[in-house]
Amino acid sequence: MLTERQLLLLQLLVNDYIISAEPVGSRSISKREDVHYSPATIRNDLADLEEMGYLEKTHLSSGRVPSEKGYRFYVDHLLSPEILSQNELGTIREAFRRKFSETDDLIHVTARVLSEFTNYTAIMLGPELLDMRLKHLELVKLSESQGVMIIVTDTGHVENRTVSFPELIKAEDVEKIINILNDKLNMVPLYQLQARLDTEVRAVLKKNIADYQRVMALLKDGLSISDPNRIFYSGKSNILEQPEFRDINKVIALLNVFESNDLVRELMDMPSGGLHIRIGRENKLNGIEDCSLITTTYSAGDDHLGTVAVIGPKRMAYPRVVTMIDLIAKLLTKSLSKEKSE
Amino acid sequence: MLTERQLLLLQLLVNDYIISAEPVGSRSISKREDVHYSPATIRNDLADLEEMGYLEKTHLSSGRVPSEKGYRFYVDHLLSPEILSQNELGTIREAFRRKFSETDDLIHVTARVLSEFTNYTAIMLGPELLDMRLKHLELVKLSESQGVMIIVTDTGHVENRTVSFPELIKAEDVEKIINILNDKLNMVPLYQLQARLDTEVRAVLKKNIADYQRVMALLKDGLSISDPNRIFYSGKSNILEQPEFRDINKVIALLNVFESNDLVRELMDMPSGGLHIRIGRENKLNGIEDCSLITTTYSAGDDHLGTVAVIGPKRMAYPRVVTMIDLIAKLLTKSLSKEKSE
DNA sequence: GTTAGCACTCTCGATCACTGAGTGCTAAAT
DNA sequence: ATTTAGCACTCAGTGATCGAGAGTGCTAAC
Numbered sequence: 001m002l003t004e005r006q007l008l009l010l011q012l013l014v015n016d017y018i019i020s021a022e023p024v025g026s027r028s029i030s031k032r033e034d035v036h037y038s039p040a041t042i043r044n045d046l047a048d049l050e051e052m053g054y055l056e057k058t059h060l061s062s063g064r065v066p067s068e069k070g071y072r073f074y075v076d077h078l079l080s081p082e083i084l085s086q087n088e089l090g091t092i093r094e095a096f097r098r099k100f101s102e103t104d105d106l107i108h109v110t111a112r113v114l115s116e117f118t119n120y121t122a123i124m125l126g127p128e129l130l131d132m133r134l135k136h137l138e139l140v141k142l143s144e145s146q147g148v149m150i151i152v153t154d155t156g157h158v159e160n161r162t163v164s165f166p167e168l169i170k171a172e173d174v175e176k177i178i179n180i181l182n183d184k185l186n187m188v189p190l191y192q193l194q195a196r197l198d199t200e201v202r203a204v205l206k207k208n209i210a211d212y213q214r215v216m217a218l219l220k221d222g223l224s225i226s227d228p229n230r231i232f233y234s235g236k237s238n239i240l241e242q243p244e245f246r247d248i249n250k251v252i253a254l255l256n257v258f259e260s261n262d263l264v265r266e267l268m269d270m271p272s273g274g275l276h277i278r279i280g281r282e283n284k285l286n287g288i289e290d291c292s293l294i295t296t297t298y299s300a301g302d303d304h305l306g307t308v309a310v311i312g313p314k315r316m317a318y319p320r321v322v323t324m325i326d327l328i329a330k331l332l333t334k335s336l337s338k339e340k341s342e
Numbered sequence: 343m344l345t346e347r348q349l350l351l352l353q354l355l356v357n358d359y360i361i362s363a364e365p366v367g368s369r370s371i372s373k374r375e376d377v378h379y380s381p382a383t384i385r386n387d388l389a390d391l392e393e394m395g396y397l398e399k400t401h402l403s404s405g406r407v408p409s410e411k412g413y414r415f416y417v418d419h420l421l422s423p424e425i426l427s428q429n430e431l432g433t434i435r436e437a438f439r440r441k442f443s444e445t446d447d448l449i450h451v452t453a454r455v456l457s458e459f460t461n462y463t464a465i466m467l468g469p470e471l472l473d474m475r476l477k478h479l480e481l482v483k484l485s486e487s488q489g490v491m492i493i494v495t496d497t498g499h500v501e502n503r504t505v506s507f508p509e510l511i512k513a514e515d516v517e518k519i520i521n522i523l524n525d526k527l528n529m530v531p532l533y534q535l536q537a538r539l540d541t542e543v544r545a546v547l548k549k550n551i552a553d554y555q556r557v558m559a560l561l562k563d564g565l566s567i568s569d570p571n572r573i574f575y576s577g578k579s580n581i582l583e584q585p586e587f588r589d590i591n592k593v594i595a596l597l598n599v600f601e602s603n604d605l606v607r608e609l610m611d612m613p614s615g616g617l618h619i620r621i622g623r624e625n626k627l628n629g630i631e632d633c634s635l636i637t638t639t640y641s642a643g644d645d646h647l648g649t650v651a652v653i654g655p656k657r658m659a660y661p662r663v664v665t666m667i668d669l670i671a672k673l674l675t676k677s678l679s680k681e682k683s684e
Numbered sequence: 685g686t687t688a689g690c691a692c693t694c695t696c697g698a699t700c701a702c703t704g705a706g707t708g709c710t711a712a713a714t
Numbered sequence: 715a716t717t718t719a720g721c722a723c724t725c726a727g728t729g730a731t732c733g734a735g736a737g738t739g740c741t742a743a744c
Contacts, residue, residue, distance in 0.1 A: 025737050038687050043738070061693040061738050101503040101566070140478040140494045148498050152482045156490050160500040161443040224443070237597035240590060248588055255579035367706050380718050385707070403707050403724040 002052075005037070006045050010054055011078040013046075014066050018315050021243045023063030068280045068314070071292070075277050075318055082319040084327070092117065096331045103156060103300075103336070107232055110308065110332045115235025118321050120312030125268050126229040127304035130191040132157060137181045139174055139222070141165065149222035154187065155300050163222040166214035173209055180204050181219070193223045229306075231261055244290055244313045253287035268307050273297040275326065280314045292316045298329040300336045308332065344394075347379070348387050352396060353420040355388075356408050360657050363585045365405030410622045410656070413634070417619050417660055424661040426669070434459065438673045445498060445642075445678070449574055452650065452674045457577025460663050462654030467610055468571040469646035472533040474499060479523045481516055481564070483507065491564035496529065497642050505564040508556035515551055522546050523561070535565045571648075573603055586632055586655045595629035610649050615639040617668065622656045634658045640671040642678045650674065 002010070009029065016024045026042040029035060035042075046064055049055045054070035057063075066074065084092075095113050100106040107124050114122035132153035141147045145167065151159040184200045185193065197219055205212040236258065245251050257263050267285050270276045278293045288311070295309040308329050310321050344352070351371065358366045368384040371377060377384075388406050391397045396412035399405075408416065426434075437455050442448040449466050456464035474495035483489045487509065493501040526542045527535060539561055547554040578600065587593050599605050609627050612618045620635045630653070637651040650671050652663050 023737090027737075039737090040687050040689090041685085044686090047739080057738090059694055061736080062695080063737065101563075101568075103504060135484060136480075136482040138478075138480050138492070142477060142494075142496065142498050146498065148494055148500060150480070150492060150494070150500060152484075152490055152492070152502075154484065156484050156488065156504055158490060158492060158500065158502040160494075162445060162498055221443075226443075234601075237594050237601065240594050240597065246590055248582060248590070248593070251590070251593065252579050252582050255582065259576070259579065365706090369706075381706090382718050382720095383716085386717090389708080399707090401725055403705080404726080405706065 002049075003045075006049055007078065008035075009042060009045050010049060010066075010070065010074065013055070013064060014070065014074045014078070017066060018317055021315060023058055023065050025063035028063075066315075068282070071279045071314060072282075075279070079318055079322065081323040081326075082317075084323060088117065089327075092327065093331070096335050100335070106332070106335055108234070110328060111232050111234035114308065114310060114324065114328050115238055118310055118312070118317070118324050119235070119238050119241070120310050120316065120321065121236050121239045122234045123264065123268065123309040123311060124232040124234075125265065125307040125309070126157075126231075127155065127300050127306045129153075129157070129159070129225060129229050131189060131304060133187045133189050134185050134193065135187070137178060137185065139163075139178050141171070141174065151190070151223070151225075153190065154302075155304055159225065161222055163218050166211055166218065169211065169215070173215075176208060177205070177215060177219075180208070190225045193225065194220065197223060228261065228265065231264055233258065239291075239312060242313045242315075244315065250290060254291070257285065257287045267293065268295055268309055270295055270307070273305055275322065277318070277322075290314055292318075294318075294321050294325055296325050296329045298332045298336070300333075344391075345387075348391055349420065350377075351384060351387050352391060352408075352412065352416065355397070355406060356412065356416045356420070359408060360659055363657060365400055365407050367405035370405075408657075410624070413621045413656060414624075417621070421660055421664065423665040423668075424659075426665060430459065431669075434669065435673070438677050442677070448674070448677055450576070452670060453574050453576035456650065456652060456666065456670050457580055460652055460654070460659070460666050461577070461580050461583070462652050462658065462663065463578050463581045464576045465606065465610065465651040465653060466574040466576075467607065467649040467651070468499075468573075469497070469642050469648045471495075471499070471501070471567060471571050473531060473646060475529045475531050476527050476535065477529070479520060479527065481505075481520050483513070483516060493532070493565070493567075495532065496644075497646055501567065503564055505560050508553055508560065511553065511557070515557075518550060519547070519557060519561075522550070532567045535567065536562065539565060570603065570607070573606055575600065581633075581654060584655045584657075586657065592632060596633070599627065599629045609635065610637055610651055612637055612649070615647055617664065619660070619664075632656055634660075636660075636663050636667055638667050638671045640674045640678070642675075 012029055012032065012035070013024050016029070026039040026046060029042050030037055030039045046055060049070075050057065050064065053067060054073055055064040056067045058065060092113060095109060100109070107126070111122040111124045132155055134151065135154045136152040138150040138152075139147055140150065145165050147163050147165050149161050149163050153159070180201065184204065185196055188196050197216070201219070202216060205215060209215055236255075239245060239254070240251055245254075257267070263285060267283060267288070275294070275296045280292065281289050283291065283293055290313060291311050292314045293309055293311050294316070295307050297305045297307055299305055308325060310325055312321070354371055354374065354377070355366050358371070368381040368388060371384050372379055372381045388397060391412075392399065392406060395409060396415055397406040398409045400407060434455060437451060442451070449468070453464040453466045474497055476493065477496045478494040480492040481489055482492065487507050489505050489507050491503050491505050495501070523543065526546065527538055530538050539558070543561070544558060547557060551557055578597070581587060581596070582593055587596070599609070605627060609625060609630070617636070617638045622634065623631050625633065625635055632655060633653050634656045635651055635653050636658070637649055639647045639649055641647055650667060652667055654663070
């Protein structure tokens with residue numbers, strides 16, 4: 001168990017280190033106004049904390065730096081969210097007040113605000129596409145042989161894919177097909193589309209459409225939703241201003257992670273909704289051992305949850321980021337639900 | 343005027359420097375098998391080339407490095423495109439052979455191939471949205487008050503935006519409106535949509551729809567195309583492996599440029615189609631004084647031109663990149679036109 | 685339990701000498 | 715008239731050395 005004083009010292013040390021990025025020594029802690037222990041006393045406690053694994057030294061006679069265990073303890077027990085100034089709060093609220101013509105737009109703005117107010121990198125992950133339901137289908141012919149299949153989901157998300165038309169299909173037939181589909185597949189979850197095509201649509205098509213087998217092929221093709229949800233970033237270069245990223249190789253490793261959507265999706269995959277903090281190696285992913293990730297979820301109507309995250313160095317301003325990401329996820333949720341029901 | 347030997351030396355020196363990234367000395371040039379001049383002779387010529395502004399020294403007694411003027415001369419007069427191995431050619435062709443469900447997909451793959459085979463960063467800029475023509479409009483109601491407006495262009499590009507519905511508008515009315523719009527606005531360039539709404543649609547709506555003023559407001563809103571064309575990147579981290587980017591500040595400057603779509607669009611704006619090479623400061627943009635940019639255009643049917651670019655250090659493997667970007671732009675054009683007319 | 689004092693460790697920056705690569709210039713060779 | 719050999723000179727980079735400064739651990743006194 002940690003003594004009161006040790007708790008205090010750990011907290012002060014982490015706070016200090018977050019700001020300075022330099023190993024913190026006993027003397028500099030003891031100089032603070034709110035501390036009236038001598039350097040020697042502090043040294044003893046720091047030595048204990050180090051022995052217990054909460055602190056580390058960069059070399060034999062340096063000041064201390066929090067270990068991952070230390071950060072973990074800090075965020076679990078010593079973290080008090082930062083209170084934002086009225087000023088900042090106002091600016092952020094203002095950013096969400098304007099009208100957004102596209103959902104993508106709103107997501108972009110959210111990412112930008114988050115990265116600008118934290119000075120780290122913001123990552124936005126849309127809700128799982130496959131969980132959405134079909135609201136409307138449309139098939140537009142572009143030329144004799146090519147067309148676009150458009151899928152609108154219940155959240156207002158729009159997917160599109162190019163399809164090649166069987167030759168000589170008639171315009172009325174296209175209309176008929178679309179009507180059948182919209183009738184039969186309304187509000188079906190996207191991941192079931194393929195299956196329902198066989199069970200519910202095939203028979204009707206057979207009855208109504210001449211060349212129904214080719215049409216089925218076209219539909220199968222057009223309704224294959226493999227496309228994963230999109231990922232947006234903002235402030236990628238912010239993280240580079242952190243002193244821990246003066247080493248180019250770390251930068252390369254990090255940017256490589258960002259370039260792989262799969263990795264990022266894996267990285268942001270959390271066991272439940274709400275706020276999560278992953279520190280350093282707790283992220284099971286090469287290249288970001290020196291980063292911390294804070295995620296939370298936002299909702300895009302009903303139970304469609306998206307994820308918003310901030311990634312920065314382990315030495316992250318946790319109090320501020322926690323407050324910020326929480327606020328911004330709530331504002332985003334509000335904006336999205338307003339769009340739906342206003 | 344440059345002598346034969348000077349031309350040769352300039353070419354050899356640039357080629358050498360492109361590979362080694364180190365200042366090139368007279369001795370190392372003279373050691374090549376295809377050169378039989380002594381270091382002293384070469385030194386004299388290099389001194390002349392330097393005097394004429396084609397070469398520079400990093401310090402008084404260092405080897406030479408090409409100046410921007412030197413690179414310019416090199417690409418204008420000494421550049422012979424690299425011939426790709428059958429092997430590489432095959433792999434690249436193969437990548438374009440598979441089926442793409444979305445145009446975006448194809449663009450992504452193009453960017454990836456280009457960055458992987460050049461080891462620099464690829465940038466893809468879609469055709470100007472505003473030049474496209476309206477092929478099909480759709481208005482989908484999501485809830486009582488919200489809907490999605492979908493715009494399909496003649497190239498198969500799909501745009502969408504959320505709109506708020508006037509209360510109590512009837513489903514048949516929505517259908518009527520859409521029919522009118524599709525009738526009146528077919529093949530109108532997107533940049534004219536707003537204007538045509540007033541001149542051609544207003545009167546018809548007035549006759550047919552009860553609450554026509556509110557509907558007009560909705561349409562005005564939904565048809566405002568301000569959204570600029572999208573930009574894709576691939577291999578952002580490749581460029582960081584170049585020794586000239588060991589300085590973090592250059593990296594930050596470059597990534598900042600990448601984060602601003604406006605800047606990148608400005609950067610890639612060329613006076614004409616076809617291949618362009620911009621070296622260093624020829625790019626009028628802070629942050630990329632040390633980069634070269636090679637762009638060319640691809641076509642997405644008719645006269646919709648998009649731009650594809652490779653950005654790397656001034657010391658770029660020009661012969662290879664020129665060959666590569668040319669090949670890939672052609673393959674992309676072919677894939678896009680195949681999609682339309684196959 | 686807390687603090688003062690002291691010897692010890694390690695980093696960082698400055699200085700210095702040395703090496704190697706490269707140049708410019710002059711005079712000899714072709 | 716070119717081309718080349720020879721030589722003195724310049725400069726970046728490396729490694730060794732040194733002192734200052736910050737910090738620690740330990741012991742003994744408060």
